[in-house]
Amino acid sequence: MRLAEAWRVALEALRANRLRSMLTMLGVIIGVAAVVALVAIGTGTKEQIERQVEGLGSNLLIVVPGRLEAGAAPTSSPLTLDDVEAVGRIVGDRSRVAVTVSSGETVRAGKRSGFASMQGVTESTPTVFVRRLDRGAYLTRTDVNTGRRVAVLGAGVARELFGERDPIGRQMTIGGVRFRVIGVFEALGQSLGVDRDGEVHVPVTAAQRLLGTERIDGLAIRAPDRERIDQLGADVVAALSERHPDTDFSAVTQEQILGVLGDILGVLTGVLAAIAGISLLVGGVGVSNIMLVSVRERTKEIGLRKAVGARPRDIGVQFLLEAVLLTTTGGVLGMLLGGSSALLVDRLSPVPAALTWWSMALAFGVSAAVGIVFGVVPAQRAGRLDPVVALRTE
Amino acid sequence: MSGPAIVATDVSRTYQLDGVSVPALRGVSLTVESGDYLALVGASGSGKSTLMHLLGGLDRPTGGTLLIGGRDVAGLSPNEMAELRNTTIGFVFQSFHLLARTTAQDNVGLPLVYRGIGRRERRERSAAMLERVGLAHRIGHRPNQMSGGEQQRVAIARALITGPSVLLADEPTGNLDSATGQQVLTLLETLNAEGVAVVLVTHDREVADRARRQIVMKDGLIV
Ligand SMILES: Nc1ncnc2c1ncn2[C@@H]1O[C@H](COP(=O)(O)OP(=O)(O)OP(=O)(O)O)[C@@H](O)[C@H]1O
Ligand SMILES: [Mg+2]
Numbered sequence: 001m002r003l004a005e006a007w008r009v010a011l012e013a014l015r016a017n018r019l020r021s022m023l024t025m026l027g028v029i030i031g032v033a034a035v036v037a038l039v040a041i042g043t044g045t046k047e048q049i050e051r052q053v054e055g056l057g058s059n060l061l062i063v064v065p066g067r068l069e070a071g072a073a074p075t076s077s078p079l080t081l082d083d084v085e086a087v088g089r090i091v092g093d094r095s096r097v098a099v100t101v102s103s104g105e106t107v108r109a110g111k112r113s114g115f116a117s118m119q120g121v122t123e124s125t126p127t128v129f130v131r132r133l134d135r136g137a138y139l140t141r142t143d144v145n146t147g148r149r150v151a152v153l154g155a156g157v158a159r160e161l162f163g164e165r166d167p168i169g170r171q172m173t174i175g176g177v178r179f180r181v182i183g184v185f186e187a188l189g190q191s192l193g194v195d196r197d198g199e200v201h202v203p204v205t206a207a208q209r210l211l212g213t214e215r216i217d218g219l220a221i222r223a224p225d226r227e228r229i230d231q232l233g234a235d236v237v238a239a240l241s242e243r244h245p246d247t248d249f250s251a252v253t254q255e256q257i258l259g260v261l262g263d264i265l266g267v268l269t270g271v272l273a274a275i276a277g278i279s280l281l282v283g284g285v286g287v288s289n290i291m292l293v294s295v296r297e298r299t300k301e302i303g304l305r306k307a308v309g310a311r312p313r314d315i316g317v318q319f320l321l322e323a324v325l326l327t328t329t330g331g332v333l334g335m336l337l338g339g340s341s342a343l344l345v346d347r348l349s350p351v352p353a354a355l356t357w358w359s360m361a362l363a364f365g366v367s368a369a370v371g372i373v374f375g376v377v378p379a380q381r382a383g384r385l386d387p388v389v390a391l392r393t394e
Numbered sequence: 395m396s397g398p399a400i401v402a403t404d405v406s407r408t409y410q411l412d413g414v415s416v417p418a419l420r421g422v423s424l425t426v427e428s429g430d431y432l433a434l435v436g437a438s439g440s441g442k443s444t445l446m447h448l449l450g451g452l453d454r455p456t457g458g459t460l461l462i463g464g465r466d467v468a469g470l471s472p473n474e475m476a477e478l479r480n481t482t483i484g485f486v487f488q489s490f491h492l493l494a495r496t497t498a499q500d501n502v503g504l505p506l507v508y509r510g511i512g513r514r515e516r517r518e519r520s521a522a523m524l525e526r527v528g529l530a531h532r533i534g535h536r537p538n539q540m541s542g543g544e545q546q547r548v549a550i551a552r553a554l555i556t557g558p559s560v561l562l563a564d565e566p567t568g569n570l571d572s573a574t575g576q577q578v579l580t581l582l583e584t585l586n587a588e589g590v591a592v593v594l595v596t597h598d599r600e601v602a603d604r605a606r607r608q609i610v611m612k613d614g615l616i617v
């Protein structure tokens with residue numbers, strides 16, 4: 001039998017049972033759509049996070065106490081501003097070194113109040129990280145050296161405390177201590193799961209006094225060039241270890257962060273795809289089931305075809321094609337459904353989604369494979385039917 | 395083809411039914427010469443259909459030897475059996491067995507599908523064959539749009555389209571009234587006159603009397 005003829009017969013059989021074919025396909029459609037949509041969301045999230053990490057600025061080196069590995073207990077920081085001076089000397093440029101000591105604090109202005117992440121920083125923060133002001137000015141070196149109580153607000157904090165009023169020059173309190181607002185950041189939104197608009201930057205010296213501590217939590221360096229970034233990290237870690245022999249220090253680059261995040265998100269996307277794959281499998285079982293019903297219903301037809309000269313293979317191929325046609329049609333529809341839902345999610349919700357060709361191709365390939373795998377048993381059963389027995393069934 | 399179309403020697407067929415052996419044929423010897431016209435008669439359950447299925451290559455004997463077109467079916471693979479059914483034998487069933495939802499033309503052309511013949515040629519040849527059985531005007535009709543006699547003539551056209559040397563008909567007139575049955579019978583006889591061997595099963599004395607030879611069966615044996 002020619003393949004073209006087998007396709008025609010398969011198509012005819014599916015058309016004869018339109019509703020049943022549609023319902024059977026639904027399992028495959030949903031499975032494929034789920035794979036395509038979930039992979040798109042996984043990929044979109046990964047791309048977004050990568051953009052955000054890259055958006056931190058290039059050649060960034062982050063130095064924190066403790067070891068950066070899974071399961072390592074958080075270490076309390078022994079670092080002080082003296083250490084920052086030492087690191088500044090290694091880097092050769094103090095403006096390339098940023099520090100933070102952070103703490104969640106209640107902020108208040110007049111009757112309004114809220115909760116903000118207070119960051120004690122130096123004047124070099126906007127140079128090291130990419131951070132733009134919407135209005136006002138950033139902290140100066142004098143502010144840091146003298147511990148002046150001035151604050152630069154994240155867009156969210158500014159809105160919460162001052163609404164539509166211009167906050168510049170107004171008074172507020174952080175943890176009960178009075179500060180004067182000198183600047184407001186541009187809105188940044190969420191980044192790496194943190195609300196960047198909920199930050200309040202104050203001079204590190206003022207923050208330390210408020211918290212009653214000498215410590216700083218960590219520091220970040222913008223390396224002068226990419227080639228020397230690993231060497232610089234090693235030098236800084238060595239210098240800090242010498243000053244604090246009891247503590248481990250770690251230096252990580254953006255590439256390393258991206259690598260780790262990429263791995264985690266890759267696994268996550270894989271898990272999502274696998275879960276969706278299971279629903280595709282269930283769809284495949286449905287196809288198998290319906291094909292068995294179809295073979296039983298058409299036993300007489302099979303008997304007749306064999307009586308006029310169909311070989312077992314001819315019958316098998318016919319039913320296999322029917323199953324494959326069912327799943328690949330479902331696969332194409334599922335791709336369209338999954339693709340358009342991903343685009344809708346991307347457009348209408350904060351969840352990012354990015355369609356990838358490989359996931360579409362994979363979903364289609366898998367649906368065809370599902371048709372073959374789950375069609376083989378019914379097809380073989382049809383092919384092996386004894387013509388006399390088949391013709392006798394009513 | 396020279397020599398007899400079908401030779402059965404001491405052929406038996408035993409069905410296994412829930413572990414019980416049911417002997418439907420108990421050693422039947424029969425030769426169908428080429429161009430033969432043979433009527434198979436006998437009581438219900440005597441094994442006529444069982445024998446016909448063996449002669450048509452639809453089933454294999456459990457004992458004895460059976461040569462169809464000179465080839466021993468015991469040595470044939472399922473694919474070779476299929477080819478035999480496709481090329482050497484035409485089978486006509488009591489209940490027609492036409493594909494529903496399929497036109498007369500495509501029903502007749504069905505055996506050619508399994509010869510790998512293209513749609514155009516199939517349509518031409520099946521149209522010609524329908525004309526031969528007097529159904530040129532029913533070419534696009536589906537089985538449920540045709541009378542019983544017409545359906546049986548479509549089935550005969552289908553059996554003939556591959557040019558078989560033997561036409562096996564198991565009670566071809568059993569589902570038809572006598573006038574329509576006559577038409578079908580006349581058609582079979584015309585074909586026989588053209589050289590096709592015809593074997594038919596019937597319960598009708600008159601029909602059987604028209605054959606060149608009569609074979610009477612009883613309890614799985616020829617008497
Ligand atoms: N598939 C089967 N399994 C078991 N026994 C069968 C099977 N097919 C036929 N038989 C038995 O074989 C015997 C012969 O059956 P067969 O159909 O050949 O009779 P028949 O002469 O064609 O009868 P009728 O005139 O009623 O068509 C019967 O006893 C029947 O019950
Ligand atoms: Mg019978």
